[in-house]
Each structure stands twice: as structure tokens, then as C-alpha cells.
Amino acid sequence: xxxxxxxxLDGTLLPFVQDEFVKLYFxxxxxxxxxxxxLPDKAVKDVWGGTKAMITNDGSRTNCExxxxxxxxxxxxxxxxxxxxxxxxxxxxxEVKACLKYKPDRRGFIDGIKALGLQTVLATxxxxxxxxxLTRMNWAGLSESDFSYITSYENSRFCKPNPKYFEELLExxxxxxxxxxxxxxxxxxxxxxxxxxGIKAFLVTEFLENPENLDIxxxxxxSLSDAAEFVKSLI
Numbered sequence: 001x002x003x004x005x006x007x008x009l010d011g012t013l014l015p016f017v018q019d020e021f022v023k024l025y026f027x028x029x030x031x032x033x034x035x036x037x038x039l040p041d042k043a044v045k046d047v048w049g050g051t052k053a054m055i056t057n058d059g060s061r062t063n064c065e066x067x068x069x070x071x072x073x074x075x076x077x078x079x080x081x082x083x084x085x086x087x088x089x090x091x092x093x094x095e096v097k098a099c100l101k102y103k104p105d106r107r108g109f110i111d112g113i114k115a116l117g118l119q120t121v122l123a124t125x126x127x128x129x130x131x132x133x134l135t136r137m138n139w140a141g142l143s144e145s146d147f148s149y150i151t152s153y154e155n156s157r158f159c160k161p162n163p164k165y166f167e168e169l170l171e172x173x174x175x176x177x178x179x180x181x182x183x184x185x186x187x188x189x190x191x192x193x194x195x196x197x198g199i200k201a202f203l204v205t206e207f208l209e210n211p212e213n214l215d216i217x218x219x220x221x222x223s224l225s226d227a228a229e230f231v232k233s234l235i
Contacts, residue, residue, distance in 0.1 A: 121150075163193045183227045189209070
């Protein structure tokens with residue numbers, strides 16, 4: 001019996017192309033930390049390096065710890081900036097919503113799922129702090145109270161596409177794979193790792209991500225509205 005719907009954020013609830021988001025994000029972050037002596041090209045390189053440290057995290061520490069261990073090691077001669085970055089995600093980061101293709105209002109989608117008596121979980125890749133997840137949720141017209149659990153780099157020890165991300169999430173929300181549905185726009189990150197564990201999945205194709213050209217012919221797919229109908233069909 002389905003009890004829980006896991007939903008991706010970027011490219012699923014939020015209508016944008018990843019490359020455009022990344023460009024605006026790095027531009028804003030670099031401007032924020034430049035006064036502390038961080039050069040843009042080096043900072044971008046080190047943020048990507050820290051992101052890789054999270055994606056390859058073996059579970060021995062949180063993604064937050066994995067990121068900052070790497071970043072601080074690469075910038076040992078520069079001032080500490082974690083508090084400054086925390087401030088960025090609650091202030092300037094909001095400007096990155098300029099990447100949105102249109103202003104989304106996902107209230108109806110989320111309320112429709114909850115009206116079915118189902119739990120909603122924001123299963124966004126936990127490479128950002130909790131505050132950044134909340135800021136981006138707001139772009140979709142949503143808030144913290146719309147989800148029973150939200151993955152972030154503070155509360156996660158794995159990242160997509162590692163199936164252990166979903167294993168950890170299932171443990172945190174006390175659910176079995178057979179009780180869950182995953183809705184996302186990335187074949188490699190959202191769909192196949194979830195299905196590997198026995199979680200039913202639906203691929204949202206409006207902003208489809210499949211650079212690996214994986215065979216998705218056998219995957220349930222369509223619009224976000226189609227995803228809602230798919231969920232209904234499972235009850």
C-alpha cells in the first residue's frame with residue numbers, strides 16, 4: 001500500500017534548466033565571498049570539489065561535514081566563510097529564482113497528494129543546506145510545513161544517484177520501498193536508483209535530465225499532472 005510520495009525539487013517542482021541555475025548561483029555566491037579573498041574561478045572549482053566529496057560520501061559523516069572538510073582544506077590560508085555562506089542562502093540566494101522559466105505554484109499538486117491521505121517528502125539532492133532548500137521551495141509557492149521530511153546536507157550522508165540515499169531516507173521516514181513513490185526529472189538520479197530498491201517511480205519530462213541517454217522507454221513518464229494521476233492509480 002502506498003503511503004508516501006517522495007518528490008524532487010529542481011527541474012521537477014521548479015521549472016528550470018540546471019545549467020542556468022548553476023550560473024546564477026555561482027555568480028551570487030562568488031560576489032558574497034569575494035571580500036574575504038576568495039577568487040571566483042578558484043571558489044567555483046572548490047565548491048565543485050566539495051560537491052564531489054558529498055556525492056562520493058561513504059556515510060561516515062554528514063554531507064555538510066564532507067563538503068566543509070574539503071573546502072577548508074583547499075582554502076586553509078583564507079578566512080572561515082561558513083557563516084557567510086549560511087547568510088547567503090537566506091538572503092542573496094533568493095535572487096537565483098531569475099532562472100525560473102515561469103512562476104510555478106505547486107500548491108494544488110501537493111495539496112492534491114495530501115488529500116489522498118499520503119505523506120509528502122521533499123527528496124531533493126542533499127548538496128545544499130536546509131535553509132537553501134526552504135528558499136527554493138518558496139519559489140514553487142511551498143513552505144516547510146508542506147513536507148513531513150526534507151533532505152539537506154545537514155541530515156544526509158549520501159547523495160543521488162547513490163541508492164544509499166534512498167535507503168537512508170526510507171530509514172529516516174520509517175517506510176518500506178513498497179510504500180513509496182518517487183517523482184523526479186532525472187533518469188539517473190531519481191528514477192533508476194529508486195526503482196533499484198523497489199520504489200515505484202515516475203519521470204517528469206518537462207525539464208527532463210538524461211545526459212547519459214539511458215533507456216527510459218520502460219519508465220512511467222509525463223507531466224507533473226500525469227504524475228499525480230499515476231499516484232492516484234496506485235491507491
